[in-house]
Amino acid sequence: MSKAIVQVQLDHGRAYPIQFSGLQALPSLLDANGLRKGSCIIVTDTNVAALYLETLQDILHESGWRDLTAILLPPGESSKHPNLLQRIYDQALGAGIDRQTPVLALGGGVIGDLAGFAAATLLRGLPLVHLPTSLIAQVDSSIGGKTGINHALGKNLIGAFYQPKLVLTDLDLLQSLPELEWRSGLAEVVKHGLIADADFAEELSTNWDSILRRDPAIIRHMVIRAAEIKADVVSEDEREASRRAILNFGHTFAHAIERIAGYGEFTHGEAVALGMRAAARVSAMLNPDLPHEIINSLLQRLPVRNSIRHLDPKELLRVMYYDKKVQSGNLRLILLQEIGSAYITNKITEKQILSGWNCLIEP
Amino acid sequence: MSKAIVQVQLDHGRAYPIQFSGLQALPSLLDANGLRKGSCIIVTDTNVAALYLETLQDILHESGWRDLTAILLPPGESSKHPNLLQRIYDQALGAGIDRQTPVLALGGGVIGDLAGFAAATLLRGLPLVHLPTSLIAQVDSSIGGKTGINHALGKNLIGAFYQPKLVLTDLDLLQSLPELEWRSGLAEVVKHGLIADADFAEELSTNWDSILRRDPAIIRHMVIRAAEIKADVVSEDEREASRRAILNFGHTFAHAIERIAGYGEFTHGEAVALGMRAAARVSAMLNPDLPHEIINSLLQRLPVRNSIRHLDPKELLRVMYYDKKVQSGNLRLILLQEIGSAYITNKITEKQILSGWNCLIEP
Numbered sequence: 001m002s003k004a005i006v007q008v009q010l011d012h013g014r015a016y017p018i019q020f021s022g023l024q025a026l027p028s029l030l031d032a033n034g035l036r037k038g039s040c041i042i043v044t045d046t047n048v049a050a051l052y053l054e055t056l057q058d059i060l061h062e063s064g065w066r067d068l069t070a071i072l073l074p075p076g077e078s079s080k081h082p083n084l085l086q087r088i089y090d091q092a093l094g095a096g097i098d099r100q101t102p103v104l105a106l107g108g109g110v111i112g113d114l115a116g117f118a119a120a121t122l123l124r125g126l127p128l129v130h131l132p133t134s135l136i137a138q139v140d141s142s143i144g145g146k147t148g149i150n151h152a153l154g155k156n157l158i159g160a161f162y163q164p165k166l167v168l169t170d171l172d173l174l175q176s177l178p179e180l181e182w183r184s185g186l187a188e189v190v191k192h193g194l195i196a197d198a199d200f201a202e203e204l205s206t207n208w209d210s211i212l213r214r215d216p217a218i219i220r221h222m223v224i225r226a227a228e229i230k231a232d233v234v235s236e237d238e239r240e241a242s243r244r245a246i247l248n249f250g251h252t253f254a255h256a257i258e259r260i261a262g263y264g265e266f267t268h269g270e271a272v273a274l275g276m277r278a279a280a281r282v283s284a285m286l287n288p289d290l291p292h293e294i295i296n297s298l299l300q301r302l303p304v305r306n307s308i309r310h311l312d313p314k315e316l317l318r319v320m321y322y323d324k325k326v327q328s329g330n331l332r333l334i335l336l337q338e339i340g341s342a343y344i345t346n347k348i349t350e351k352q353i354l355s356g357w358n359c360l361i362e363p
Numbered sequence: 364m365s366k367a368i369v370q371v372q373l374d375h376g377r378a379y380p381i382q383f384s385g386l387q388a389l390p391s392l393l394d395a396n397g398l399r400k401g402s403c404i405i406v407t408d409t410n411v412a413a414l415y416l417e418t419l420q421d422i423l424h425e426s427g428w429r430d431l432t433a434i435l436l437p438p439g440e441s442s443k444h445p446n447l448l449q450r451i452y453d454q455a456l457g458a459g460i461d462r463q464t465p466v467l468a469l470g471g472g473v474i475g476d477l478a479g480f481a482a483a484t485l486l487r488g489l490p491l492v493h494l495p496t497s498l499i500a501q502v503d504s505s506i507g508g509k510t511g512i513n514h515a516l517g518k519n520l521i522g523a524f525y526q527p528k529l530v531l532t533d534l535d536l537l538q539s540l541p542e543l544e545w546r547s548g549l550a551e552v553v554k555h556g557l558i559a560d561a562d563f564a565e566e567l568s569t570n571w572d573s574i575l576r577r578d579p580a581i582i583r584h585m586v587i588r589a590a591e592i593k594a595d596v597v598s599e600d601e602r603e604a605s606r607r608a609i610l611n612f613g614h615t616f617a618h619a620i621e622r623i624a625g626y627g628e629f630t631h632g633e634a635v636a637l638g639m640r641a642a643a644r645v646s647a648m649l650n651p652d653l654p655h656e657i658i659n660s661l662l663q664r665l666p667v668r669n670s671i672r673h674l675d676p677k678e679l680l681r682v683m684y685y686d687k688k689v690q691s692g693n694l695r696l697i698l699l700q701e702i703g704s705a706y707i708t709n710k711i712t713e714k715q716i717l718s719g720w721n722c723l724i725e726p
Contacts, residue, residue: 012375086445093516121484124511124522125602148487153456159487160523239488 006228008143009235010163018143018167018227020220023056023131026168027063033166035102035127039067041092043115044106045075048133051176056106056131069095073111077264080114080149080156088118102127102165108134108181109141109268113156116147120162128164133173135185136269139192139226142167144234144244154319155255161239169227171220184269186211187250187302189222191276192229194295195246198340200225205298246342249334250276253356256316257308266306273302278356283335285352290336313357317350369591371506372598373526381506381530381590383583386419386494389531390426396529398465398490402430404455406478407469408438411496414539419469419494432458436474440627443477443512443519451481465490465528471497471544472504472631476519479510483525491527496536498548499632502555502589505530507597507607517682518618524602532590534583547632549574550613550665552585554639555592557658558609561703563588568661609705612697613639616719619679620671629669636665641719646698648715653699676720680713 006018019029031037040060044053049072057068071091073079092103103126105115112130119128130142148159174182193201203222204211210218230247237244253275257266266274277299284292308316320331330346331353337343369381382392394400403423407416412435420431434454436442455466466489468478475493482491493505511522537545556564566585567574573581593610600607616638620629629637640662647655671679683694693709694716700706 082445082449089514089521093514093520121511121521121523123520124509124524146487148484151452151456157456157486158452158484160484161487 006224006231008163008167008231010238014163016163016165016167018169018231020169020171020224022172023052023168023170024059026056026059026131027065029166029168030102030129035129035165036100037064038100039069039095039097040065040102040104041095041097041126042068042070042104042106043073043088043111043118044070045073045079045108045111047075048107048111052106052133052173056104067095073114075110077110077150077258077268079110082149082158085114085118085149088115089122092118092122097122097126099123099126102129104129104131105142106131106133108132108137112137112141113147113159114149116145116162116164117149117159120147120160125162128162130164130167132167132169134177134181135174135223136181136188138169138171138174138223139185140188140230140247142169143227143230144247145238154259163238169223171216171223174219174223175214175216180267181269182214183212183303184267187269187272187276189226190298190302191247191249191272192226194276194298194336194339195249195334195342196229196233196340197225198338200229201298201339205301208301242344245332245344246334249336249342250274250279252320252331252333253278253316256319257311259319260311260315261306261308266304269302270304270306273299273304274308274360278360279333279335281359282333282348282352282356283337285355286335287337289338291339295336295339309361311361313354313361316357317353320353369587369594371526371530371594373601377526379526379528379530381532381594383532383534383587385535386415386531386533387422389419389422389494390428392529392531393465393492398492398528399463400427401463402432402458402460403428403465403467404458404460404489405431405433405467405469406436406451406474406481407433408436408442408471408474410438411470411474415469415496415536419467430458436477438473440473440513440631442473445512445521448477448481448512451478452485455481455485460485460489462486462489465492467492467494468505469494469496471495471500475500475504476510476522477512479508479525479527480512480522483510483523488525491525493527493530495530495532497540497544498537498586499544499551501532501534501537501586502548503551503593503610505532506590506593507610508601517622526601532586534579534586537582537586538577538579543630544632545577546666547630550632550635550639552589553661553665554610554612554635555589557639557643557661557699557702558612558697558705559592559596559703560588561701563592564661564702568664571664605707608695608707609697612699612705613637613642615683615694615696616641616679619682620674622682623674623678624669624671629667632665633667633669636662636667637671637723641723642696642698644722645696645711645715645719646700648718649698650700653701658699658702672724674724676717676724679720680716683716 004020103119105112119126132138132142145163148156151157254271257271284290332346367383466482482489495501495505508524508526511519514520617634620634647653695709
């Protein structure tokens with residue numbers, strides 16, 4: 001049996017728990033983490049609300065929480081927009097919050113990023129609790145305090161590092177996740193294996209069929225281990241001064257795909273799966289000892305519905321330079337040293353990056 | 364001779380300096396505080412730009428800074444608006460910033476709050492440097508990391524605690540400050556004496572005529588001491604969990620005045636001067652030993668051009684409950700125990716607050 005709790009250790013003795021429990025444990029966990037019973041703000045999207053909002057409200061009401069303000073947003077990446085952020089501000093402030101009012105982010109990565117940024121900036125900071133409902137949120141975006149919204153020039157360009165008081169991860173919620181979202185989340189799980197844990201990467205290969213059919217025991221182990229890897233990396237480098245950047249493996253390519261193809265053409269997981277293939281290709285060019293075939297066979301298991309053959313590699317290259325990870329004009333990339341070990345470099349030529357793109361475009 | 368530097372000590376060994384020097388010291392101070400020479404963003408307003416922008420750009424250019432992007436905003440409180448924040452985002456991101464690009468906030472309190480919040484949220488945080496040009500910014504708003512913008516429901520409701528890397532305070536800039544702004548800033552100076560340093564409050568009374576005519580030696584001593592008081596209070600309680608709230612003496616009343624009268628009818632300093640009179644009146648009701656006459660005679664020296672007699676005390680009372688300092692439904696007020704000592708209470712009745720308002724309204 002895997003442990004039911006992972007601690008995210010931060011600088012200066014700060015820490016918060018990721019608790020793997022059913023949603024019904026929320027009231028006692030809020031209490032245990034110093035959040036006083038009172039009113040609260042729930043931010044969610046209409047898809048998630050249809051499945052879980054009433055359950056959550058019942059759980060809170062039954063244990064004496066009152067004045068629950070539910071803020072419902074449209075689902076999807078396009079909600080990470082200043083207008084939707086403003087809507088959260090308006091509704092939360094209209095409800096008469098104070099600095100002790102918690103914000104509960106019930107949803108996937110988009111809701112976590114958006115509600116997290118709203119919590120970071122309302123009254124200069126409200127207590128934040130993540131209730132991640134998607135695989136990507138459970139293993140990745142709810143952990144580590146990155147919050148934010150998009151800007152016309154790129155994803156997540158406006159935001160804050162803002163840590164939650166608590167993450168409550170209900171693994172049962174994954175069973176009702178739409179297939180496309182399930183598969184999208186697997187890209188981040190595979191990424192965690194490739195950058196930090198070769199044994200885990202091998203386990204994923206071995207158990208792939210059970211994972212696809214969501215065997216509860218297998219995915220419990222998988223989600224907890226993937227969350228633990230993320231927590232460990234974040235603990236070492238909360239503000240992404242250095243090591244944390246390895247979590248961006250594949251992402252500089254992925255952000256370019258999402259931007260040029262238009263948000264929504266690919267799921268984030270599909271873009272990351274493609275981005276990792278390109279990054280693995282560049283890695284292999286620089287290190288001929290890298291077992292590129294083994295990596296590729298794992299990455300090829302991640303299903304991607306569309307091709308990027310219609311996209312212009314030069315355009316893709318150009319927008320990579322808008323990414324936050326560009327440092328003083330040099331593009332910073334995360335590459336694999338071996339399976340389970342990643343490194344950061346800014347010594348990659350445009351030609352090498354183009355070769356990465358071309359491996360996705362050429363037959 | 365007063366010391367030329369005040370350290371703001373924060374939790375966990377963090378600290379930053381307030382340096383009292385001419386603007387020409389900026390390049391060496393940036394270097395000393397770990398900010399690498401490169402491109403930078405300057406946020407200012409059109410009034411301040413006309414006086415100092417070219418000088419600042421020359422100083423930076425001469426020492427090898429390049430790609431200086433100046434973002435000019437309209438002067439005044441109405442710039443603390445989401446649209447102007449968005450304009451900073453657009454111009455800064457359009458200029459191709461990275462996470463090392465410093466944001467220099469050249470201006471008064473509005474520019475400091477707005478540019479500070481932009482710095483806090485661009486790429487999840489850029490290095491921030493305050494170059495305060497007004498008295499209120501030099502003794503108050505540039506110190507302590509409060510940043511933010513206004514919302515239709517109240518001032519500063521959206522924001523972040525975000526500490527600068529450096530505050531460079533050029534006292535010579537105060538000589539060209541418009542008279543109205545000079546007098547507005549004096550309200551915060553007097554506040555610092557009343558809440559934390561009886562000797563300083565007495566000095567202010569004694570030197571009042573020299574202060575009004577901006578005697579350089581007197582105001583040097585005054586600004587440094589007022590900044591030091593602010594830094595000390597912030598050091599004890601960076602995130603306003605408790606003691607820092609004493610800096611809000613008079614401000615809950617002041618925010619209500621600004622809101623009901625309409626922003627701009629009173630300067631912030633005038634509203635604070637009036638708010639302190641109301642708060643002193645409530646303080647005296649609760650503590651008959653308070654030397655109310657002495658306090659009032661100091662507060663009456665702060666010139667206020669308009670009366671609030673046309674405002675409805677019940678309306679003023681109502682909007683006080685929108686303030687961030689409302690905690691779980693109880694209005695929290697800062698009152699004086701004696702001159703130089705303030706305390707926080709949430710045990711004030713509406714009737715007592717109304718008496719505070721009435722002392723401003725009745726003849």
